[in-house]
Amino acid sequence: MAILDRWTIDFVSSSVEQTTRLGVRLGELLELHDLVCLSGELGAGKTAFARGIGRGWGTGLRVTSPTFTLVNEYPRLADGRILYHIDCYRLEAAVDQMTAGLGDIIFGNGAVMVEWPERIESLLPEDRLWIALTYVSETRRKLRISATGERSAELLEDFKKRAFGV
Numbered sequence: 001m002a003i004l005d006r007w008t009i010d011f012v013s014s015s016v017e018q019t020t021r022l023g024v025r026l027g028e029l030l031e032l033h034d035l036v037c038l039s040g041e042l043g044a045g046k047t048a049f050a051r052g053i054g055r056g057w058g059t060g061l062r063v064t065s066p067t068f069t070l071v072n073e074y075p076r077l078a079d080g081r082i083l084y085h086i087d088c089y090r091l092e093a094a095v096d097q098m099t100a101g102l103g104d105i106i107f108g109n110g111a112v113m114v115e116w117p118e119r120i121e122s123l124l125p126e127d128r129l130w131i132a133l134t135y136v137s138e139t140r141r142k143l144r145i146s147a148t149g150e151r152s153a154e155l156l157e158d159f160k161k162r163a164f165g166v
Helices: 016-027 046-057 094-099 102-106 117-123 150-164
Strands: 002-005 008-013 035-039 071-075 082-087 111-115 129-135 141-147
Touching (some): 008 016, 046 111, 102 117, 129 150
């Protein structure tokens, strides 16, 4: 793992299982109003990471990418709080973003993870954790995690401790 600065880390995952486990570590730390953006091409590992986040959040449901439904909700078993999973792959125009009611979800009372966040970046709050996943090989994925505000920097710091012991 390379710690580039307080706001950014880079590392390479060696398997789908490791990518999922790292997502679990992050999901265990999420609080209401946290925003996690998962960016990367098809096959980069976004859904594997999201699956881990859901597991760490504590949902009893299987996390799947909401490509055709746009939004999935994952209640936490312990208290019923919702983790929203938004997939913006099919959103093209600003009118799509507005009519989908994404602002109500993003600024609502849950934690939120967004796949393909670059398609709605103008709607996103400044304070967010941005995870860029890149396909390296059949088993390896590069992850760059960047924090863009005080809460996301705190979340990144806690994630580094939980996932890597640093």
